[in-house]
Amino acid sequence: MGDQGGIAASLNNLALLLSDQSDFAGARKMYDRALTSFREIGDERGAANTMNNLANVFYSEGQLATAARMYEESGLSSIRPETRAVQRRS
Numbered sequence: 001m002g003d004q005g006g007i008a009a010s011l012n013n014l015a016l017l018l019s020d021q022s023d024f025a026g027a028r029k030m031y032d033r034a035l036t037s038f039r040e041i042g043d044e045r046g047a048a049n050t051m052n053n054l055a056n057v058f059y060s061e062g063q064l065a066t067a068a069r070m071y072e073e074s075g076l077s078s079i080r081p082e083t084r085a086v087q088r089r090s
Contacts, residue, residue: 004041005046008041008050012053014030015031015034015054016053024057027057028054031050052071055074
């Protein structure tokens with residue numbers, strides 16, 4: 001079946017490229033696939049990192065409440081200051 005962790009990391013990297021090109025719909029699809037793969041193999045750090053990256057996409061699209069929820073779910077501390085304010089208001 002191959003190296004699912006490597007495939008998940010590659011999907012995450014492809015999503016980063018798509019996001020950098022402002023293809024947010026494409027980035028969300030790749031992040032969703034990466035997230036599923038990381039969860040299937042039990043890679044919690046990979047899943048958390050992918051959720052954080054996905055939150056960045058929602059943030060870039062102006063979906064601050066969704067971004068804030070995802071940052072919180074990811075468990076990572078690299079939350080953007082503007083989003084922390086949204087979290088406190090939600």
